[in-house]
Amino acid sequence: MRRRNDKDFEVIVKRRKKSGHEESHSGAxxxxxxxxxxxxxxxxxxxxVITPQNPKQTSAAEQITNPLVDGGAGVFDGNSKTPLEMPGVPVQPNKTEPQEQGKETSKAEPVKYSSPAELxxxxxxxxxxxxxLDAQANVEVQVVPQGLRILIKDxxxxxxFERGSVQLNPHFATLLQRLAGVLAKVGNKLIISGHTDSVPYKTVQGYNNWxxxxxxxxxxRNVMVESGLAAxxxxxVAAQADVMPLRPDLPEDGVNRRIEILLLTVKAEGLYRELFGEQQARVDYSGEKAELVLPSVPAVKPL
Structure with missing residues (x-):
């Protein structure tokens, strides 16, 4: 509103309108x-604070990246319920689960091999x-009339073995251990023989290639028995020295040094027992007399 007075100058009056928003701009x-x-x-x-903390808890990332077990955790920590079956990795049952009543684990009977096809x-x-085992040059296997001939050689x-000793090379120790694992499942009997070259033994008096x-x-034999082969x-166990060389034309050659394992067929085992057992007639000689010994006949049980 403008007003003029007698002296011709204006007076400007501004009126401020009140607003109701002062309270909304407060800090409450x-x-x-x-x-x-x-x-x-x-x-x-x-x-x-009240949530229980589990130090063995496995993260989702660990479960995804673990290739051995379905659902995470490890095959050795006992937490896994479904370990995956992988070649060469034995799957063991969870020890915390009780065994079913009336069921007992029975050991599989050894299998006997007889026919050439089976051998x-x-x-x-x-x-x-x-x-x-990268041992193709160290193992030779032959099917023979008496069974299976296994040659382990240099x-x-x-x-x-170390020259002139019975110190076994670790490579061949592993080979014998693995071979024992195979033969432990076989019911055929074995003959183990040692062979040398014809170079004479010179270190100890009275000790020779025999x-x-x-x-x-x-x-x-001892390594294989310690590895699971039944005694x-x-x-x-036979000593052959150098009388059965693989190369008769080269008797001093190292190719003749070897261990042979003969896996006997049932028929060959029977012949062996006739030679060395009680199943044949024989004559025992003494200073006084010669006595004929007949094989014992097993008693027949009455029906």
Missing amino acids: WKVAFADFTMAMMALFMVLW KELADLMQAMALE DQQRFM NLSGDRALRA TSVLQ
Whole structure:
């Protein structure tokens, strides 16, 4: 509104309109929001404290990247319920689960091999084992009329035993251990023999290739028995010295040094028992007389 007075100058009067929004611009809402935030933080802290912490808990990333077990965890920690079956990895039952009543685990009976076809399958299995161990040059398997002939021998780079001793090379120790695992499932009896070259033994007086070949055969037998082969599976441990060379034209050549394992057929085992057992007639000589001994006949049980 403008007014003029007598002196011709204007007076400008401004009127300010009152507004009702002063209260909405106050700081009261900030206090309420701070109280709400504090209450939420307190709630989260309480929930975190009362939640049980599991140190063995496996993250989702670990479960995804673990290739051995379906559902995470490890095959050795006992937490897994469904371990995946993988070649060469034995799957063991969970020890915490009780065994079913009335069921007992029975050990499989050893299988006896007789026909040439069966022996050929066993020979192929042993050749595959040798290939796995990089021992193709150290293992030779032959099907013979008496059974299966297994030759374990030196190659150009590796000797089975240290020269002139019974110290076994670790490569051949592993080979014998794996071979024992195969033969432990076989019911046929075995004859283990040691062979040397014709180079004379010079270090110890009275100790010669006969002693050496026998000690080496016994060492091979002991390694296999310690690795799971039944002690009753071996019928004989024999010393052959240099009388059965693989190369008669080269008797001093190292190719003749070897351990042989003869897996006997049932028929061959019977012939062996006739030679060395009580199943044949014989004459026992003494200083006083000669006595005929007849084989004992098993008693027949009455019906």
